[in-house]
Amino acid sequence: MGKMLKGFGLPKILGFLFKGKKREKQIRQAPEIVKPASPTNLKAKALHPKGLLGTVKEATLRQGILFVTFDVPNFPYFRAGQYLTISFQEGQAIYSRPISILSSPKQAAQGQVYVAIKTNEQGEFSRLASTHLTPGATISLSAPSGDFYYSPNRDQKQVIACIGGVGATPIVSMAGAILEGSENFSLTIIYGAKSIDEAVFLPLFMEYQSRDPRIRIRFLDESKGRRFTKEVILEEADGQEFSLFVCGPQGMYHAFDGIAKELGLDRKHYRRELFGGIKDPAYFPDYPGAKQPSFHAKIFMVDQVYEVEIPANRPLLASLESLGIASPHRCRGGICGACRGHILAGEVYIPNFEDGRRLSDKEKGYAHLCMTFPLSDLEIEIPAS
Numbered sequence: 001m002g003k004m005l006k007g008f009g010l011p012k013i014l015g016f017l018f019k020g021k022k023r024e025k026q027i028r029q030a031p032e033i034v035k036p037a038s039p040t041n042l043k044a045k046a047l048h049p050k051g052l053l054g055t056v057k058e059a060t061l062r063q064g065i066l067f068v069t070f071d072v073p074n075f076p077y078f079r080a081g082q083y084l085t086i087s088f089q090e091g092q093a094i095y096s097r098p099i100s101i102l103s104s105p106k107q108a109a110q111g112q113v114y115v116a117i118k119t120n121e122q123g124e125f126s127r128l129a130s131t132h133l134t135p136g137a138t139i140s141l142s143a144p145s146g147d148f149y150y151s152p153n154r155d156q157k158q159v160i161a162c163i164g165g166v167g168a169t170p171i172v173s174m175a176g177a178i179l180e181g182s183e184n185f186s187l188t189i190i191y192g193a194k195s196i197d198e199a200v201f202l203p204l205f206m207e208y209q210s211r212d213p214r215i216r217i218r219f220l221d222e223s224k225g226r227r228f229t230k231e232v233i234l235e236e237a238d239g240q241e242f243s244l245f246v247c248g249p250q251g252m253y254h255a256f257d258g259i260a261k262e263l264g265l266d267r268k269h270y271r272r273e274l275f276g277g278i279k280d281p282a283y284f285p286d287y288p289g290a291k292q293p294s295f296h297a298k299i300f301m302v303d304q305v306y307e308v309e310i311p312a313n314r315p316l317l318a319s320l321e322s323l324g325i326a327s328p329h330r331c332r333g334g335i336c337g338a339c340r341g342h343i344l345a346g347e348v349y350i351p352n353f354e355d356g357r358r359l360s361d362k363e364k365g366y367a368h369l370c371m372t373f374p375l376s377d378l379e380i381e382i383p384a385s
């Protein structure tokens with residue numbers, strides 16, 4: 001039998017609903033001016049805001065990476081490894097991307113919110129970031145999100161982080177958190193890059209290593225044929241149990257899914273950082289291909305109906321944004337469910353590899369639009385942003 005909530009049985013509920021005249025009198029006597037929210041509610045809102053506004057304090061372009069410092073009043077507490085979604089608009093089009101927070105939690109709490117954005121990779125966001133994120137600009141940011149962080153209840157005491165290129169940013173935040181005392185675990189970093197010059201964060205990791213024995217760094221020089229393998233990881237693990245964290249370009253994840261399997265890791269001890277959306281569905285072996293380069297879509301959003309043409313090789317979320325139809329979003333990696341839409345008619349492709357939907361959503365025809373591609377004309381219902 002279900003557990004009854006103490007002090008809230010049926011007699012109490014009925015009493016509450018049928019207080020009759022006494023209750024009506026109380027309502028009549030209530031003041032018309034609504035009292036301000038309680039300090040507790042205000043604090044909860046500050047700790048868990050849905051959206052934030054950040055002012056760009058500094059923006060420096062170095063080696064194809066835009067380093068940005070935001071001034072965000074009352075930046076909420078976050079876990080090292082989480083991301084922000086940064087959004088800006090150009091004309092009618094909306095551009096947004098999840099970007100890992102580079103700062104440690106204490107740095108961010110002191111108003112120093114750093115991010116690093118690769119500007120020379122495929123995609124409009126990367127191309128436009130340096131023209132929008134300029135000192136003084138006010139930019140929309142999401143609250144920190146994502147589960148790519150160390151959890152003492154879930155993870156082993158040792159984390160082996162395998163990183164590629166600018167994917168190092170969440171690990172920089174984790175190493176900073178260990179140094180400042182916000183986190184307590186051993187972090188072994190295996191940093192792969194095509195050359196030592198491309199391993200932009202290597203000097204920083206080496207400095208952290210010299211300051212704290214819990215942080216260790218190993219560089220894999222890919223120009224010399226060094227690669228991430230099961231053996232390299234086991235060598236660093238040194239016989240200890242570990243959680244494996246992987247962050248970097250999308251191609252890396254496919255390789256690591258195989259390595260994690262070879263290592264026999266539990267699902268909970270193997271985590272990947274999401275890094276933007278899929279650029280091309282043909283990348284996935286299960287993509288059946290679309291019969292046309294574009295399709296017609298009818299979009300229902302609250303009381304608006306849009307009729308638009310959408311390309312076959314772009315995620316629905318990105319296509320709608322480029323047409324100025326803003327749908328809610330956060331991770332852009334098919335996991336968080338913020339961009340969930342209802343496919344009312346038509347056929348879509350969702351890569352098996354990145355399908356993070358709940359079973360009930362699959363059954364009812366819901367899709368995460370950031371990881372959904374059209375295969376025919378469509379009718380979709382989406383929530384307003």
Ligand code: FES
Pocket residue numbers: 328329330331332333334335336337338339340368369370371
């Ligand atoms: S934005 Fe998170 S699932 Fe699409």
